[in-house]
Amino acid sequence: xxxxxYQRVRANPKFQQLVARRGRLALVLSLIVLGAYYAxxxxxxxxxxxxxxxVAEGGALSIGFPIAAVVIVVSWLLTGVYSYFAxxxxxxxxxQIVAESRK
Amino acid sequence: xxxxxxxxxLTAALLAAGPAIAAGDMxxxxxxxxxxxAIAMFVAFVGLTLGITYWAAKRTRSASDFYTAGGGISxxxxxxxxxxxxxxxxxxxxxxxxxxxxxxxxxxxxVSFFVGWPIILFLMAERLRxxxxxxxxxxxxxxxxxSSVRTFAALGSLTVVICYLIVQMVGAGQLIKLLFGLDYxxxxxxxxxxxxxxxxxxxxxxxxxxxxxxxxxxLGGGLLLLVLTLSQFGFSLEAIAAKAIETHKAGPKIMGxxxxxxxxxxxxxxxxxxxxxxxxLPHIMMRFFTVPNAKEARKSVFVASGLIxxxxxxxxxxxxxxxxxxxxxxxxxxxxxxxxxxxxxxNMPIMHLAHAMGGDVLLGFMSxxxxxxxxxxxxGLALAGASAIAHxxxxxxxxxxxxxxxxxxxVSKLSSLALGVVGVILGIVFEKQxxxxxxxxxxxIAASVNFPVLIxxxxxxxxxxxxxxxxxxxxxxxxxxxxxxxKTVWVAVLGYATPVFPYEHPALFSMSLAFIVTILxxxxxxxxxxxxxxxxxxxxxxxxxxxxxAAAASSH
Numbered sequence: 001x002x003x004x005x006y007q008r009v010r011a012n013p014k015f016q017q018l019v020a021r022r023g024r025l026a027l028v029l030s031l032i033v034l035g036a037y038y039a040x041x042x043x044x045x046x047x048x049x050x051x052x053x054x055v056a057e058g059g060a061l062s063i064g065f066p067i068a069a070v071v072i073v074v075s076w077l078l079t080g081v082y083s084y085f086a087x088x089x090x091x092x093x094x095x096q097i098v099a100e101s102r103k
Numbered sequence: 104x105x106x107x108x109x110x111x112x113l114t115a116a117l118l119a120a121g122p123a124i125a126a127g128d129m130x131x132x133x134x135x136x137x138x139x140x141a142i143a144m145f146v147a148f149v150g151l152t153l154g155i156t157y158w159a160a161k162r163t164r165s166a167s168d169f170y171t172a173g174g175g176i177s178x179x180x181x182x183x184x185x186x187x188x189x190x191x192x193x194x195x196x197x198x199x200x201x202x203x204x205x206x207x208x209x210x211x212x213x214v215s216f217f218v219g220w221p222i223i224l225f226l227m228a229e230r231l232r233x234x235x236x237x238x239x240x241x242x243x244x245x246x247x248x249x250s251s252v253r254t255f256a257a258l259g260s261l262t263v264v265i266c267y268l269i270v271q272m273v274g275a276g277q278l279i280k281l282l283f284g285l286d287y288x289x290x291x292x293x294x295x296x297x298x299x300x301x302x303x304x305x306x307x308x309x310x311x312x313x314x315x316x317x318x319x320x321x322l323g324g325g326l327l328l329l330v331l332t333l334s335q336f337g338f339s340l341e342a343i344a345a346k347a348i349e350t351h352k353a354g355p356k357i358m359g360x361x362x363x364x365x366x367x368x369x370x371x372x373x374x375x376x377x378x379x380x381x382x383x384l385p386h387i388m389m390r391f392f393t394v395p396n397a398k399e400a401r402k403s404v405f406v407a408s409g410l411i412x413x414x415x416x417x418x419x420x421x422x423x424x425x426x427x428x429x430x431x432x433x434x435x436x437x438x439x440x441x442x443x444x445x446x447x448x449x450n451m452p453i454m455h456l457a458h459a460m461g462g463d464v465l466l467g468f469m470s471x472x473x474x475x476x477x478x479x480x481x482x483g484l485a486l487a488g489a490s491a492i493a494h495x496x497x498x499x500x501x502x503x504x505x506x507x508x509x510x511x512x513x514v515s516k517l518s519s520l521a522l523g524v525v526g527v528i529l530g531i532v533f534e535k536q537x538x539x540x541x542x543x544x545x546x547x548i549a550a551s552v553n554f555p556v557l558i559x560x561x562x563x564x565x566x567x568x569x570x571x572x573x574x575x576x577x578x579x580x581x582x583x584x585x586x587x588x589x590k591t592v593w594v595a596v597l598g599y600a601t602p603v604f605p606y607e608h609p610a611l612f613s614m615s616l617a618f619i620v621t622i623l624x625x626x627x628x629x630x631x632x633x634x635x636x637x638x639x640x641x642x643x644x645x646x647x648x649x650x651x652x653a654a655a656a657s658s659h
Contacts, residue, residue, distance in 0.1 A: 002642050005651060006646070010641065010645060026225040037215075037374070041215075041374065044370070045360075048359055060341060061340055061341050064207045064358065065340075068213070068419075069416055071214050072412045072415060075220075076408045076409050076412045079221045080405055083401045087398050094648075
């Protein structure tokens with residue numbers, strides 16, 4: 001037997017909304033991070049020369065380094081994006097759902 | 104040369120998420136002269152952490168305090184502690200030496216160690232927090248058969264914990280011999296004793312604060328070293344790169360991908376093992392239960408990712424800078440031969456860099472930090488192991504939930520004592536062994552045994568007990584088999600000429616096998632119990648999403 005509280009939550013349209021929207025955000029962000037990472041790794045494996053060209057004409061530092069740094073920094077910023085929405089808007093929605101389930 | 108680099112890469116790759124130290128090179132560590140600065144700083148750290156343990160002991164009353172600090176750690180504090188768990192001595196020593204040896208390849212590895220964290224946040228953090236209480240077995244057994252799945256999950260956790268402990272102990276022994284000039288056995292016993300004290304008296308509260316202090320020391324030391332180093336190059340990365348090309352024997356090649364990542368299968372397998380093995384390490388998962396709710400859990404991963412990312416970038420720059428500063432200074436090579444064997448082995452560039460930049464004081468400080476790191480990580484491991492024994496095996500299986508909290512805590516403390524003894528004994532037994540295979544095994548097991556069961560129990564309605572057991576078991580067997588057949592054991596330990604399994608990392612194969620078997624067996628399971636388990640997913644789903652019914656923070 002399903003717990004009546006959980007049944008009420010499932011019947012709440014806000015729950016469907018929360019799950020769909022938060023799930024979509026998580027999926028999109030995961031795909032961006034994994035896409036960027038595996039794109040970098042595939043360039044490393046199959047087209048390494050692309051990463052060897054220097055940042056500045058005649059310079060020593062290759063573009064591989066800033067690109068790797070950007071993957072780290074952007075991935076981190078995306079954890080900020082997720083936390084911003086999940087802990088703000090979605091958390092409010094979640095709190096409403098929890099409150100309504102106790103009725 | 105390429106074999107040495109590969110070995111360094113492998114060990115660094117495998118060790119990055121927590122265990123002590125890139126083991127391959129450490130085996131050759133010679134005992135150094137006694138280093139009083141390093142010892143003084145280390146003693147100061149130990150004194151401070153023992154003070155914290157005393158303070159924490161008075162606050163550790165219930166089982167919830169003991170396992171999860173009563174859920175009373177804030178997101179920010181927990182973020183620091185997670186970063187502490189992840190920034191091991193291996194990251195500091197192993198990754199910097201990998202960058203020192205290979206340039207860009209080391210940086211690419213560094214990125215690989217990082218990307219797991221955002222994924223853990225997006226896909227796992229809130230569900231872990233909402234479904235788990237003390238251990239990962241809580242999640243796996245939420246709707247599956249308590250006794251079999253919990254036993255399986257607890258044994259999976261324990262295996263990972265013990266493999267890790269051995270690596271840590273061996274790493275601690277080698278490191279202390281090298282940096283402090285003390286005996287190997289003394290170091291191992293010291294680590295074991297301190298670990299047992301932190302855990303049995305201070306529980307998760309003490310363990311968390313030891314981890315937080317260590318994370319701050321490590322970040323602070325890293326940043327200080329970075330500023331000192333950059334000042335030598337006029338704060339120009341271009342200048343570091345130019346000087347590195349000039350000094351490194353591979354020349355301009357270090358600015359681009361080399362041979363390390365040329366094989367896409369190994370690359371993918373490594374990254375899968377790293378990302379998902381990390382997510383399934385018992386002491387990392389446990390950190391999600393120390394915060395009061397999913398909101399704080401998310402905050403803690405955000406903080407942890409930022410600190411880890413920043414630290415990795417610092418380490419990458421230091422590794423590059425070490426090429427020209429350490430790599431050109433005869434003082435740091437055996438017999439003063441530049442380009443020969445580094446004093447203390449291949450993992451030492453960052454320590455030599457610390458010496459070059461800040462003399463004995465900075466070297467002593469960084470040595471103390473590296474050793475403190477091992478202490479902090481073993482404490483987390485011991486706690487994860489003790490909770491698997493006391494909470495899962497004893498309280499839930501043996502006593503069928505009838506054990507009182509006091510009994511359960513007593514068993515936890517005895518378990519951490521036992522783990523300390525086991526760790527010390529195995530640490531001494533394995534002194535001369537190359538522990539790289541144990542690390543490979545640890546990650547292989549975490550990614551192939553724990554992870555598929557964990558993620559499917561959270562995300563897939565169709566999972567059944569039978570599927571989880573069969574899948575987890577095939578992951579275990581295949582991960583062990585592939586590690587044994589790979590170069591790390593088949594060639595390096597058993598002495599055969601060529602490995603049967605051509606890749607170093609089992610995860611791509613063993614983890615896939617575990618997933619396939621779990622799904623197939625679950626699909627074929629038509630039993631009454633399976634139908635009940637599938638039906639129970641709907642309630643679990645609501646709880647995992649909303650936290651309704653999740654273990655709350657304790658009230659005190």
